[in-house]
Amino acid sequence: MRDFSSSPGLPECATVSEARLLSVLDTAADGIIVIDERARILIFNKACEQMFGIASVEAVGQNVKIVMPIEYAYDHDKYVGSYISTGVKKIIGIGREVRGRHADGTVFPLELSVGEAATPDGRQFIGILRDLRPRKESEQRLADLQSELVHLARVSAIDEMGAAIAHELNQPLTALMLYLQAIRRAHSRGMDINAMVGDILDKAAAEAERAGHIIQRMRQFVEKREPVRSVRDIDPMVDEAVELTLLGQRHRIRVEREFAGDLPPVAVDPVQIQQIVVNLVRNAIEAAAPTGDPAIRVRTRLRDGNVVIEVHDNGPGIAAPALPKLFEAFASSKRRGMGLGLAISRTIAQNHGGDLLVDPGGNGKGACFSLVLPVAPPPVPSEVG
Amino acid sequence: MRVHVVEDDAGVSDSLSLILANLGHDVISYPDAESLFRSPPPDGSDTVIVDLTLPGIPGAQVVRWLLKMAAVPRVVVITGQSQSAIDHQLRGLAPAGVVRKPLTVEALARALPAS
Numbered sequence: 001m002r003d004f005s006s007s008p009g010l011p012e013c014a015t016v017s018e019a020r021l022l023s024v025l026d027t028a029a030d031g032i033i034v035i036d037e038r039a040r041i042l043i044f045n046k047a048c049e050q051m052f053g054i055a056s057v058e059a060v061g062q063n064v065k066i067v068m069p070i071e072y073a074y075d076h077d078k079y080v081g082s083y084i085s086t087g088v089k090k091i092i093g094i095g096r097e098v099r100g101r102h103a104d105g106t107v108f109p110l111e112l113s114v115g116e117a118a119t120p121d122g123r124q125f126i127g128i129l130r131d132l133r134p135r136k137e138s139e140q141r142l143a144d145l146q147s148e149l150v151h152l153a154r155v156s157a158i159d160e161m162g163a164a165i166a167h168e169l170n171q172p173l174t175a176l177m178l179y180l181q182a183i184r185r186a187h188s189r190g191m192d193i194n195a196m197v198g199d200i201l202d203k204a205a206a207e208a209e210r211a212g213h214i215i216q217r218m219r220q221f222v223e224k225r226e227p228v229r230s231v232r233d234i235d236p237m238v239d240e241a242v243e244l245t246l247l248g249q250r251h252r253i254r255v256e257r258e259f260a261g262d263l264p265p266v267a268v269d270p271v272q273i274q275q276i277v278v279n280l281v282r283n284a285i286e287a288a289a290p291t292g293d294p295a296i297r298v299r300t301r302l303r304d305g306n307v308v309i310e311v312h313d314n315g316p317g318i319a320a321p322a323l324p325k326l327f328e329a330f331a332s333s334k335r336r337g338m339g340l341g342l343a344i345s346r347t348i349a350q351n352h353g354g355d356l357l358v359d360p361g362g363n364g365k366g367a368c369f370s371l372v373l374p375v376a377p378p379p380v381p382s383e384v385g
Numbered sequence: 386m387r388v389h390v391v392e393d394d395a396g397v398s399d400s401l402s403l404i405l406a407n408l409g410h411d412v413i414s415y416p417d418a419e420s421l422f423r424s425p426p427p428d429g430s431d432t433v434i435v436d437l438t439l440p441g442i443p444g445a446q447v448v449r450w451l452l453k454m455a456a457v458p459r460v461v462v463i464t465g466q467s468q469s470a471i472d473h474q475l476r477g478l479a480p481a482g483v484v485r486k487p488l489t490v491e492a493l494a495r496a497l498p499a500s
């Protein structure tokens with residue numbers, strides 16, 4: 001982009017009025033530094049003064065090391081020297097990210113492109129510098145936004161499942177209540193219940209525990225948190241996510257689970273991976289429900305050295321026109337859909353070094369989504385046990 | 386009185402049997418509609434408690450079948466679903482009682498005939 005190595009303009013620079021040249025350079029938004037073969041600064045424009053907190057008059061004549069972190073500064077002389085003696089380019093003509101040092105000691109990221117010019121006064125190097133900090137900040141903002149989005153979609157899934165959760169909690173609460181009331185009644189009638197009361201109380205406690213588990217699972221799923229990777233077996237994780245999605249589903253769905261059982265573990269954030277499975281299974285159910293006899297198949301297997309989780313349904317498949325935008329956010333065909341499920345799922349998959357793929361089906365075949373995850377690297381000895 | 390309980394949740398089914406026995410009833414439990422249909426049918430003096438969410442044949446289907454019998458037993462629906470979901474599934478059906486979960490012995494006793 002900013003390859004000045006063959007710039008025809010520069011040799012003439014020496015003949016242009018220096019004042020005029022400087023005034024042009026000073027209007028540049030990028031920092032511009034020109035150095036000679038001995039790395040002495042010849043030109044230091046206004047943007048550089050700001051960037052490094054050094055006045056041009058102070059900078060000119062000094063070694064360019066003054067704007068570099070100590071560790072670079074040491075190598076820099078060698079680079080210039082080695083290039084001049086060998087002609088091997090380490091940076092010339094290539095933009096790259098380096099670090100600069102402000103007069104106050106702050107070290108910050110810079111994009112640096114270096115061009116070279118032969119002038120009557122000898123070889124000169126011109127460096128164009130762009131402070132990367134604003135960009136880094138916006139990247140951070142983007143990452144924040146993305147995690148917010150992931151959270152949002154999770155919450156909306158929960159919202160929809162809210163009624164289902166209430167239903168699921170109703171079961172243990174019903175059992176708990178009836179067990180306790182049975183004891184109460186027997187007790188108030190003076191019946192001899194000693195023989196069975198221990199057994200009933202155990203059952204009641206188990207039901208309370210079951211209610212607690214349901215809440216725990218939901219909490220794990222809803223709460224926003226940093227991704228935490230751990231090495232896990234995929235099958236139980238997928239099984240649990242399928243269960244979670246089916247909680248009190250109003251549609252009657254046949255669910256076929258075909259787990260490999262012997263897959264190598266994956267290094268993943270279990271909650272995020274389960275979120276993908278929940279999204280895919282919800283979509284599958286929503287697609288298949290109108291068929292009258294909805295059926296989905298969830299399968300895990302090893303393919304080309306990756307762990308693959310497939311979610312297949314017997315719905316209508318995905319029409320060709322919808323395919324290109326399928327994984328884009330806010331692409332939804334549903335009245336109440338946000339169109340976030342697949343977008344977020346693919347982002348998570350790719351953040352895990354994997355991917356989310358689709359076989360659109362159609363012509364009587366339902367869609368089949370494949371979540372591909374790389375196998376975890378073998379554990380290093382210190383992590384064993 | 387004989388009470389048939391069609392409920393797939395083991396905990397709910399077990400505690401229901403216990404409390405119904407406690408109330409003085411003979412209880413027969415079924416984990417799904419299919420096993421109810423395979424057994425000798427309830428008669429007109431029996432009560433059948435049916436959970437709406439069953440695996441396989443849905444609870445509403447069981448209710449419809451029971452209400453069409455020559456000697457209609459007393460049918461009591463139990464469910465944890467939302468009112469709109471209940472209304473939707475029970476369209477055109479009039480069971481003797483609908484009791485929403487979580488169940489209490491008082492609510493159950495109200496839905497059962499006095500014995």
Ligand SMILES: Nc1ncnc2c1ncn2[C@@H]1O[C@H](COP(=O)(O)OP(=O)(O)OP(=O)(O)O)[C@@H](O)[C@H]1O
Pocket residue numbers: 153279283284287313315316317318322326331332333334336337338339340341342343366367368
């Ligand atoms: N299994 C499937 N079969 C057919 N079409 C599907 C399937 N899965 C997704 N789609 C289509 O892809 C669209 C996008 O899915 P996505 O999960 O991203 O959003 P959504 O389900 O519409 O809304 P949200 O998941 O945010 O509630 C859906 O609206 C639907 O048209």
Ligand SMILES: [Mg+2]
Pocket residue numbers: 279282283337340341342
């Ligand atoms: Mg979706």
